[in-house]
Amino acid sequence: MFHFRTIAIFLAGLIFAQLVEAGQVTSADSKIRIGGTGSAIATMQILAKAFIKSHPGVVVDIVPSLGSGGGIKAMRAGIIDLAISGRALKPAERTEGVSTTEYARTPFVFAVSSHNNASAITTKELVNIYKGETRVWPDGKKLRLVLRPEVESDTDIIKNMSPEMSLAVKSALAREDMIMAITDQDSADNIENIPGAIGTLTLAQIVSERRALKPLILNGLTPSLDAMAEGKYPYFKSMYMASSAKPNPPTQAFIAFVHSPAGRKILEENGQRAMPGK
Numbered sequence: 001m002f003h004f005r006t007i008a009i010f011l012a013g014l015i016f017a018q019l020v021e022a023g024q025v026t027s028a029d030s031k032i033r034i035g036g037t038g039s040a041i042a043t044m045q046i047l048a049k050a051f052i053k054s055h056p057g058v059v060v061d062i063v064p065s066l067g068s069g070g071g072i073k074a075m076r077a078g079i080i081d082l083a084i085s086g087r088a089l090k091p092a093e094r095t096e097g098v099s100t101t102e103y104a105r106t107p108f109v110f111a112v113s114s115h116n117n118a119s120a121i122t123t124k125e126l127v128n129i130y131k132g133e134t135r136v137w138p139d140g141k142k143l144r145l146v147l148r149p150e151v152e153s154d155t156d157i158i159k160n161m162s163p164e165m166s167l168a169v170k171s172a173l174a175r176e177d178m179i180m181a182i183t184d185q186d187s188a189d190n191i192e193n194i195p196g197a198i199g200t201l202t203l204a205q206i207v208s209e210r211r212a213l214k215p216l217i218l219n220g221l222t223p224s225l226d227a228m229a230e231g232k233y234p235y236f237k238s239m240y241m242a243s244s245a246k247p248n249p250p251t252q253a254f255i256a257f258v259h260s261p262a263g264r265k266i267l268e269e270n271g272q273r274a275m276p277g278k
Helices: 002-021 038-054 067-076 123-131 153-159 163-174 184-193 203-208 225-229 249-259 261-269
Strands: 031-036 059-062 082-085 098-113 144-147 197-202 213-215 236-244
Touching: 031 038, 031 067, 031 249, 038 059, 038 082, 038 184, 038 203, 038 249, 038 261, 067 082, 067 236, 082 249, 098 184, 098 203, 098 225, 098 249, 123 163, 144 163, 144 184, 153 163, 153 197, 184 197, 184 203, 184 213, 197 203, 203 213, 236 249, 249 261
Parallel strands: 031 059, 031 082, 144 197
Antiparallel strands: 082 236, 098 197, 098 213, 098 236
């Protein structure tokens, strides 16, 4: 995981250096570079498109998925201006000179292809799937489990569902015949394209990327924004923006736009409940 993220950050820096040399990078007063968790990339692109309509002359570059940790490292290194994280910053990342705010929450879901007949699942059934005891769907079709790396926040959320779920996840990660999705986009692609696949995503990614995927009802609970807000659906991801304590003017303006009524509307339309921020 670290290896892939390190390469991504290096490539982002290399591309930026090449643009500077070619004279294609605009001044700091009209440029924003954004990167981080893959589940937020499509939403950031939608927000950026709306933002530049009211901020002519500002250029917003969205760097392909760096992951939460990779985005934070790239921001602290000055490669990007704004990092988007699907988890709270770790103590070592909350250093002096870094400003962060929670801007949205989105349901964390188990998803299948829209062509899959399944519509609901229980934690008990998931335990059996992760343990490898259930390998077919009720209709007899082969079931394929898509895993995320052990260090991913998705994996932490699943483990925290119950002690039995934690043990089942460890069992799945120990098997050699498993499908491993390194990025959020890898996970979505695998669930969408591999027959019988099931894996984890956020509602935000499914909606914003217009994926042919179906969130499963979990333990009788529908993973909707209203259910999450009312505490009826307990599994969600908080989304954070992190920047330097004194970001450049366009970055400040973009952060303000995300928290504005127009930005909040875009978040809601893309599977996220906007948070008040600071």
